[in-house]
Amino acid sequence: MSTQISMFWGTVTYEFRMQLHRRALWIVMVLLIGLIFYWQRESILALLFQLRGSRMHASLSPDEAIVSWADGINRLLPIAVGILLADRFPRDRQIKIDELLLTLPAGQSTRLLGKYVGSLCATLIPPTLYYCLGLGILLVQTHSLALLPTALLAFVCIFLPGMMFVGAFAIVCPMFLWWPIYCFCFTAYWFWGNLLSPRQNIPTISTTILTPLGGYMSQGFFGVPAYGPEIQATLLSGFASLSLLLGLTIMILLIGCGLLKWQRS
């Protein structure tokens, strides 16, 4: 058992390191963050610098501002996270190391889970730094650390579940789907299933508890309506959404492990 844990942590460490050293990770994230900032500069600056008296966020307290900041990050950055993780599993086949890995005592499931944790953690570093940048700006303005617990809670309840959900699908789905196709389908899903308003008269799941945007947690836990399609969330529906996202994350990873066993048999 301890050997399996050591193998798991070894995989986490090296997958983290390899993903973190990947230039594409930083280029894509910086470009996307730059584009988002350019398109939404007014609202972002208003959110971070005009806590009171601004036109758009006049009523936001610092706590609400940090929750909105987490909501904003979860709006588009998960697309980059999904795309940057999609090639992690097929890459082993592309660089032809999978044959060697199959002859090692480390189980495929151990490696899959290690790859998921390691590469997801590395991929989340740029969005986390971006989140911390916003937090830092708010802390400087409020001259108080009272914001930190809310910031941590918002990070754990809004930011992480969606990213974990997206990451699990991005690691597992390319096991049976060509990863560029997955990236295309995933991006299309993101706009249709998360950002599309039902007012457009196109059937969408964007207002269901399945959305990884974090709107249900944002409104249910913090009382802050999220960006994107309007939803009416309660504390209970917030918990339901959180549980569903985490449950689906675990389920898809278990399916991935099962699929690997089935492929070998």
Place this chain on the structure above:
Amino acid sequence: MSTVDERKKSKMEIEIAHLTKVYRGGVCALSALSLTIPTGMFGLLGPNGAGKTTLMRILAGILRPSSGDLHVGECDGTTWQGQKTIKQFLGYVPQDLGMYPDLKIDEFLNYIGILKGLSDRTMRQQRVEYLLEMVALSQFAKRSIRALSGGMKRRVGIAQALLNDPKLLIVDEPTAGLDPEERIRFRNLLSDLGNERTVLLSTHIVEDIAQTCPRLAVMKSGQIIFQGTTTDLVNIAKTRVWSVTSATRKPEGNVIIVSTINRGGMIDYRIIGTPASEAGATLVEPTLEDGYVWLMNSSQGDREAQPSHSKSV
């Protein structure tokens, strides 16, 4: 007595009986193959497509056979549990070895060491350093794998295979694409390793086997067509290899031309078989390659059948 028992236990004999592998689509890669591989260096020779890599992959636990028996030491290689146990004492160098290009050599070896179950960090580090020294890569330990030459990659490949001090080392086409110096260095390294363990060397390069393996098997179309010592294979072509010097025409008769050296006006032919006329033909000592060529040709029909036409190989 206990020393004898320990020696017996450490022996890693491989017993293969009626092993068959049929891929999806009905392609039969191995057909009721039976083979015994003793401890030490053992060569597996055969043309491309003979089924060598399939056999290696089954032995390494990558593939499962369709039917037949496979025992590596006391482990049943046809079961999941058996394959899992075999992986504990296996070192494998695949034909087309891939590595993570973003890692440095020592990082890659450290990672593979972890996946091989070497959980003690200090011991793993020492093992990596020892193996880097062994394959003469110590000074390149911090070099990125992306920047390595083919020969260096092969050496990293052998180092990763030895991380767990395997009792069974499987090396598939290790010298393909290497320059002559690297090839010799690699062969010497493998020979050293064969003293203490079973080393299965699969290749279609006869010279690699001739220089390293006292025993070998020859595969063709998923079957073993020869098993024995290298001397046995050489002797197959005894009294059948001739040197013929001719100014114009190719040698006639039921012969296979294995080499042609043009010396200006005269051409030296090395042939296997029965020349039309023994005048001008000198009987020469066969090499392992001659034995292999004769075996491959004679196995096309009846094992004893003579090649029917003069042809080049």
